Amino acid sequence: MTKNSPARYEKARELTADSPTLIEGLPGLGLVASIAVDQITNQLGLAQHGTIISEDVPSVAAFDEGRVRDSIRVYAGEDPDVMTLQSDVPIPPNAVDSLSQSVMNDVAEEFERAVFLAGAPANSEAAVGEVFGVATNDDLEDALTEAGISLAEGSGVIGGVTGALVEDCYHNDVPAAVLVVRSNPYMPDPKAARMVIEEALEPLVNFDIDTEELREQAEQIQQQKRQIAEQLQQFQQQQSQDQQPQTPGMYQ
Numbered sequence: 038m039t040k041n042s043p044a045r046y047e048k049a050r051e052l053t054a055d056s057p058t059l060i061e062g063l064p065g066l067g068l069v070a071s072i073a074v075d076q077i078t079n080q081l082g083l084a085q086h087g088t089i090i091s092e093d094v095p096s097v098a099a100f101d102e103g104r105v106r107d108s109i110r111v112y113a114g115e116d117p118d119v120m121t122l123q124s125d126v127p128i129p130p131n132a133v134d135s136l137s138q139s140v141m142n143d144v145a146e147e148f149e150r151a152v153f154l155a156g157a158p159a160n161s162e163a164a165v166g167e168v169f170g171v172a173t174n175d176d177l178e179d180a181l182t183e184a185g186i187s188l189a190e191g192s193g194v195i196g197g198v199t200g201a202l203v204e205d206c207y208h209n210d211v212p213a214a215v216l217v218v219r220s221n222p223y224m225p226d227p228k229a230a231r232m233v234i235e236e237a238l239e240p241l242v243n244f245d246i247d248t249e250e251l252r253e254q255a256e257q258i259q260q261q262k263r264q265i266a267e268q269l270q271q272f273q274q275q276q277s278q279d280q281q282p283q284t285p286g287m288y289q
Contacts, residue, residue, distance in 0.1 A: 044091035044135040046111075046143035052086060056149035057118035058242050063198050064127045066156030067220030070199075071123070072230035072251065072258060073154060073238070078121045080246055083112035086120065086147075089139050093132035099125035109136070111144060117244040120148050128198040137201040141209055150177065150212040152241065154233060155199050156226075159219035166232025171195070171215040173207045181214055184240035189217060214241070227255040 062074020077083075088107035099108045106125075113120045122144075128136055145151075159165045170186040172178040181188060195203055195215060206213035216237045220229035231251040239246060251258065 044089050044093075044132070044139040046087055046089050046139050048087040048143075049085050050087075052113055052120075052147050054113055054115040054118035054120070057113060057115075057120045057147070059120040059122060059144070059148040059151040060238065060242070061151065061153045061199065061202060062121055062123045064124060065154070065197060065199060066158065066222055067218075067224075067226035067229055069156045069218050069220045069226055069229045069233060070154035072225060072227055073234050074121050074123055076230070076234065076248065076251060077119070077238070077246055078112050078123065081114050081117070081119060081244070083114040083119065083121060086111045086113040087144075089136060091132050091135055091139075093129060093135060094124075095126055095129070097126055113147075117242065119242065119244065120144075133198045133201045136198060137205045140202060141205045141211070145206075145209065145211050150214070151202070151206055152238065153195075153199050153203055153213060153215045155195055155197075155215055155217045156220045156222075156229070157217050158222040159229075164219045165221060165226065166229050166236070167219040168233055168237045169217050170237070171203075171217065173203070173211075173213045177212050177214040180241060184237065186216070186237050186241065216241075225258065227251045227258045 060074055060077060062070045064071050088111070089109040091109070094108060097108060098105050100106060108126050109124045111120060111122055122140070159167070168186060169189045170181040171189050172181055178188065194200065199215070203213055203215055216233055218229050218233040220226040228251075231248040234246050234248050
């Protein structure tokens with residue numbers, strides 16, 4: 038078995054925020070996390086705090102508005118005190134553990150708590166945008182309840198890179214919550230991203246994000262994210278061929 042290459046974190050600037058909340062926006066089902074956290078990062082004008090570099094992540098030249106940028110980035114800002122974790126490429130299965138370890142070893146000391154976003158297939162259009170929460174401790178469970186977010190019922194499993202990050206937070210006593218949002222499993226879903234911002238992130242993190250752009254530019258956003266969605270689907274298909282069938286209740 039080939040040993041995974043360790044990921045490393047390169048800090049671009051010192052953190053000025055006081056005990057920020059980290060919001061994870063890595064590609065997953067419906068690209069809900071990516072779309073929502075793109076909107077948050079851009080609207081709050083967060084500055085890049087650093088980058089995670091891993092040889093196990095596909096080598097690509099990511100760019101935005103004509104400028105090349107790092108593929109996996111951490112942003113930070115104050116008023117509100119927020120950090121975000123974003124990627125322009127899906128995280129392949131062989132890179133998940135090393136990326137999660139890098140976050141725990143190099144980034145976790147910078148934030149007070151983490152909020153993760155996971156997509157779950159919606160079985161109807163009416164279900165798109167439904168949100169329920171999972172917490173790693175009593176304080177986060179109380180915070181979810183106070184924010185009006187229903188707790189997940191029954192048992193289940195959170196897979197992919199989000200699941201690895203949540204598990205590492207749990208075992209390292211890093212307070213964390215997961216917002217599971219029902220979304221379109223076949224294409225990027227700006228509607229679900231808008232709903233998780235309005236119905237869950239705003240009351241939980243206590244900030245105000247204008248989501249009208251996600252409504253007005255839904256088709257354009259879908260086109261922009263389609264390539265990432267196709268790459269993610271390829272990774273998931275490969276993973277399903279290599280592993281046993283997924284446990285019922287798995288969200289990614």
